[in-house]
Structure formats: C-alpha cells, structure tokens
Amino acid sequence: MAEAHILLDGVRKSFGSKHVLNGVKLAVPKGHSLVVIGGSGTGKSVMLKCILGILQPDSGTIRVAGENVVGLSGKARDDYLQRFGMLFQGAALFDSLPVWENVAFGLIQGRNMARAKARDIAIEKLGQVGLGPEVGQLYPAELSGGMQKRVGLARAIAADPEIIFFDEPTTGLDPIMADVINNLIVDCVKRLGATTISITHDMASARKIADDIAMIFRGEIIWQGPAKTIDASGNPYVDQFIHGRAEGPIQMDVLKP
Amino acid sequence: MNILAHIGRAVLTLMQEVGSVALFLKDGLLQGLTPKIYVRQILDQMLKIGYFSLPVVGLTAFFTGGALALQIYLGSSRFNAESLVASIVALGITRELGPVLAGLMVAGRVGASIAAELGTMRVTEQIDALVTLATNPFKYLVGPRIIAAVVTLPILVAIGDTIGIMGGYIVGTRSLGFNSYAYLRNTADFLELDDVTSGLIKAAVFGFIIAVMGCYHGFNSKGGAAGVGRATTNAVVSAAILILAANFALTSLLFSE
Ligand SMILES: Nc1ncnc2c1ncn2[C@@H]1O[C@H](COP(=O)(O)OP(=O)(O)O)[C@@H](O)[C@H]1O
C-alpha cells in the first residue's frame, strides 16, 4: 500500500513548560478530506503550523508525499510551500492590499506571474467563491466576516494547490453563511482533487466536509475513523464532543458556582 | 538578597533581549538584504519613511536653528564674539543636532508605525500567511524597511541641515541685526564637507537603528492589541536610546580622525 499523502508520527511541540502537542499521529491518504475536531486551545492550529514549517516541532516525523519535511529551508522550503493553500482562522488577509492582490499574492510574489495575468486568475477565483469582480477593488477592512473568509478561501485555492488546510472556516459565521462556506470548500476540493485537513468544532461542518474525522485531545489524536462511523465510535470523549455535553470525561476548568 | 535577585533578573532579561536582537539582525541582513529584492516595497517604504517625514524634520530643524542662533548670540556676546554665531549654528546643526533630532523625530514617527504595522500583521497571522504563500517575510517586510530608512534618512537630514541653517539665518538677520551677506559668508567659509558628511553618516546609522528596532519589536509582538501597543512603545524607546548611544560613539570615532 502506498504511503499516505500526509503522515505525522510522534509529533511533539512545547512552548516553554506548556506541552501543546504530545505525540500526534495522523495519516491522510491522497485526495482525502480529513476533519480534525477538538476543543479550543488543544493545539489544532499549532499542528497545522508544524506541517507548514511555520513552527518547528520539537520531535517526531512529518512526511508529505513520502518525503521528510521537517527543517526544510531556502529553495526547498519555497517549493514545498508552493504545494499548499491555507485558509487561516482569522482569514489573515493583507490589509494593505486590495482584495484581488490578496488573492493573486502567491501567483505574483511566489511564482513571479505577470500582474495582469494574476489579476485575471484572481477575479476568476473570486467568482468561484461567489464574489463579483467589483469586490476585487475593495480592501479587506471593507468586507464582512463571511466575505473575508471567502476571499481567504479564494487566496488558498488561487494557485491550484495539491494540499489545502482550512483552520476553522466557519467559526464566527451565521449558520447559513457557514453552510455556504462548507459547500464552497466541498466544491473547490472536488474541482482540484486536493488532499485537505480542516479544523473545526462545528459538527455540521465536519459531517459535510469530511471523508475521515480525527479528534484531538490534550495534544494527542484519540480517535480517527471514517466520518460515517463517528456516531458509533464507542469513544466517550468523541461522544461527549459531538453531542456538546458539559458532563463526561472531558472536564473544562470552570469554577462551579 | 532580594536586591541581588532583582539585579540578576534584570541582567538576564537584558542579555536575552540582546541575544534575540542579534539573531533577528542576522536574519534581517542575511535574508532581508539578499535577493529576491522587492523594488515595489522599497519605493513604497521610501515614500512612507522619507517623504512623509519631511514636514516633521523640516519644522524641527527650522526652530532648532533659530533657537541655536539666539543661544549662541547670548553666550558669545559675553566675549564680544558675536561673529561666531553663523559658524557655530552651521557646525552644530550639521554635525550634531540635525542628525540627532531628525533621528529622534523619525524614531517616534516611523519606528512606531513600523512596529504597529508589523505587530498587527504578526498577531493577525498575516506574517504566517506570507510564509504559506512562499514569500519570505524578512525579504518582503524587513529588508525593504531597512533599505528605505538607511537611504532616506541622510536625504532627510541634508534637507533638514539646509532648513536649520536657514532658521539661524532668519533669526540672525531679522532679530539679531546681522548683515545678511556677512552671515552667509561666515557660514560658507567655515563649513567643511567633513562636517556635513559626518552628519549624513550618522543619519544612515540612525535610519538602520530605527528600521531594525521597529521590525524587531513588531515581529516579536504577541498577545493582541495590548501586545502591539507594547511593541510600539518599546520600538520607539529602544530606538531613541540606541540613537543617542550610537551618536556618542560615532562622534568620538569621527572626532578622533
Ligand atoms: N507561538 C506560540 N507561543 C506560545 N504559545 C502558543 C503559541 N501558539 C500557540 N500557543 C499555545 O498553544 C495552545 C494551542 O493553541 P492553538 O493550536 O492555537 O489552539 P486551537 O486548538 O484552538 O487552534 C494554546 O494554549 C496557545 O496559547
């Protein structure tokens, strides 16, 4: 059997005395969509940043398409990052640049494409996320949260990447806009045939996007399986999370009144 | 005992800070000032750092030149040496006050805005987004700011010198009763090229300090809006202190030649 497209094993990351990732083990086959669920502050974003090399894991292996990718630098790192698209939790649009230039950024700066050509592609990608060409002239601060997320999505898919990460794509949106984003993600991923990891704590979103679901708790993956089987996982942590119950094995540090 | 612990902690913190500035400097120079060069960013920063600082630097120089003329007149009249006014104004402005005051004013204006902008980009993950778009933030953000500041500060100071000497001239001829021709003659005869270039060398160094401190504190800011505020303050204070220290060092150095 071929090795998974993205493979993490024993990945650890601490900030000072704070242990965020405690040996994460994860495998995503090519073309699959994995959704990672888990509470706030459990290290989901840190895990994505380790794969992207924005953060260096303290130990463990990360392999993409069969190659070790920890500690890449220079040209090798640029080439590696060209294969990715990332939608950040807060969209992270460049607020000094108009929307179209945000979407075209990776094409112009990363790939040295001519501005006019990159602009045409940016307008086309904006169309794919349901935004008209006139939005391209606006600045990110002039957009609503939902529109910012859509621009972030357009930027993530602009260079037709083979791997896309979505960090909480629907958090902070109303349920209808959230579903619009979910559909856009499913469409985009289908069109590109990309391998994706999405992070969410929105179960409706998870069920819609996921082929597989993994749950992270205390910096470890405690369950991974096909999305269809999540209701019968037999795992009390997963059950508590997907039903959103305060009572169960996951204890929040909340003072009782 | 407590006092020793305090001193020890302060020294350790200082050493740690110096170390991390040194590391930042290494990346800023080795990555930021080597290709790929973002010409568009450099020009943009020259406009922001240089051109928009003109009014502040011009006004500062003008009033300082005027006040200097008054003070020197007052002091030198005690020795019947009023003829020194023109020459000492020219010397004081070009060698010392021109670069130092321009440096401090630009540190307040530009150092703060660099730290605030990059700090905001850091806490909103825009710098991480740059990385995922295969763009090195040291090349795209830090390098252009350093280059722009080092190039434009001497130009600003040259203009400031001219305006400062003019301020002295106006006060000298209008309210101290100097003959206009004699004042200009005195200035021109006395001033040497070395006086001007030593000031311009200082200005380039101050520009470097301002840009590096702004970028360093911005890059390392964390913890939301409060963190960005802290970074801004630290950028201005550290740049101002380093400018004064560097001025002393450079003056001793250029003086001993
Ligand atoms: N650069 C960093 N420095 C220090 N601590 C960090 C850093 N990034 C994240 N953390 C900490 O790691 C923990 C997990 O963060 P994160 O991965 O963002 O959580 P989430 O699962 O909600 O995405 C948090 O407690 C956070 O404070």
Ligand SMILES: [Mg+2]
């Ligand atoms: Mg997160």
